[in-house]
Amino acid sequence: MRERLDCAILAPGREDWADALSGPHLGGRLMLHTPRQPRVGAAEALADPAMALGRYDAGLLYVDKTTIRDWRTALAALGGRPPAVLLAYAVGLRAQAVRDLMVLGLTDFMRPPFCPEELRARLDHALSRLAPARMSESSPVYGAAAPGAVSGIAPDIPVTxxxxxxxxxxxxxxxxxxxxxxxxxxxxxxxxxxxxxxxxxxxxxxxxxxxxxxxxxxxxxxxxxxxxxxxxxxxxxxxxxxxxxxxxxxxxxxxxxx
CATH class of the missing domain: 1.10.10 (Arc Repressor Mutant, subunit A)
Known part of the structure; x- marks a missing residue:
């Protein structure tokens, strides 16, 4: 578990909400940042060079009924390769809408009210799942099925x-x-x-x-x-x-x- 996590708040049109949350939380163990850009849309927010360069550990997307179409389009354009771990702050969305975003590359989501402890826990979980892949010496070949496997997943996975x-x-x-x-x-x-x-x-x-x-x-x-x-x-x-x-x-x- 990392001592400090840096998360960018990507909230086109809701900069007031992002600014209110920006800063340290949980005694500095969670730092929320508002990227200093002109007012931009979803695609431009994901294309922020700071995201691509790894300035942040993750991004928190503000998604509601008025912005979900833009986020879908922006995520689809990335072809399943988001610039960082992405979580959605899903406001008033149904499960089907959240599922669509996760298929497009979203890692996880949380619902209102905003809770720093929940965000930190979800980020820890998401990043810990990525750790083995990041430490491997060679990149895995995604989509290549192992003998007896189906489309990249092991058959008959034990029930946890x-x-x-x-x-x-x-x-x-x-x-x-x-x-x-x-x-x-x-x-x-x-x-x-x-x-x-x-x-x-x-x-x-x-x-x-x-x-x-x-x-x-x-x-x-x-x-x-x-x-x-x-x-x-x-x-x-x-x-x-x-x-x-x-x-x-x-x-x-x-x-x-x-």
Whole structure:
């Protein structure tokens, strides 16, 4: 963990918000900077030479409904190669909109209200994930699948403890939580924009299995009730059971959970 992190605030049109946050936070362990440029747009903000030269450890993008189109265009123009670790301060955005930005190269996001501790923690996590790649002697060949791998990710990745804990409470999660979690895990496992789809498909498959098993467990193996809770047609729910080879028999006769 670094003793001090420098983060540039990129907030075209919201310079007042950026200026209010600029300066030291957490006793100097987090320094927020407002790049001194004329008022510019999203593309120009990302093209700031200070970003390309590594002046900052990361960039914090102010993204709301009025600026998300500009940020999408600017990130797409970079071809998945942002100049630094980029986080979005997502104001009033739905999970789908955040996911689109992450596919284009965004590393992570946070929501209002602004919390220096949360930003510092997310930056530490993002930068620690990049450390092994930065220390390697040779650059990895992204998108080159290893034997038995699919599009740059390893097959049959073991379920982590956090993933198992999340699956245990999957029926109590909101749609936004589920989507944000899926995007986060897929981004951690992907090595390129192409392999994001493959990683996402693994996350979706695991979600389907966990949800179906939890729904069957809650309703003692009653497929009709489980499908109704999932808001899926009984035949569609049954098709997912066959896809993942889930037998309802072990759940029948078990006490239902509320």
């Amino acid at each position: 403890a956090s993933e198992a804990a999340f699956c245990e409470t999957i029926l109590d999660r909101s749609g936004n939580e589920l989507e944000a979690y899926a995007v986060s895990v897929a981004m951690q496992r992907a090595t390129s924009r192409e392999s994001f789809r493959a990683a996402k498909s693994q996350v979706v498959a695991r979600f389907e299995r966990a949800y179906i098993r939890a729904a069957l467990g809650r309703h003692a193996g009653n497929i009709t009730l489980a499908a109704r809770m999932a808001q899926k047609h009984r035949r569609a729910f049954w098709a997912l059971m066959r896809k993942h080879e889930i037998d309802p028999a072990p759940y029948r006769g078990a006490p239902t959970s509320k």
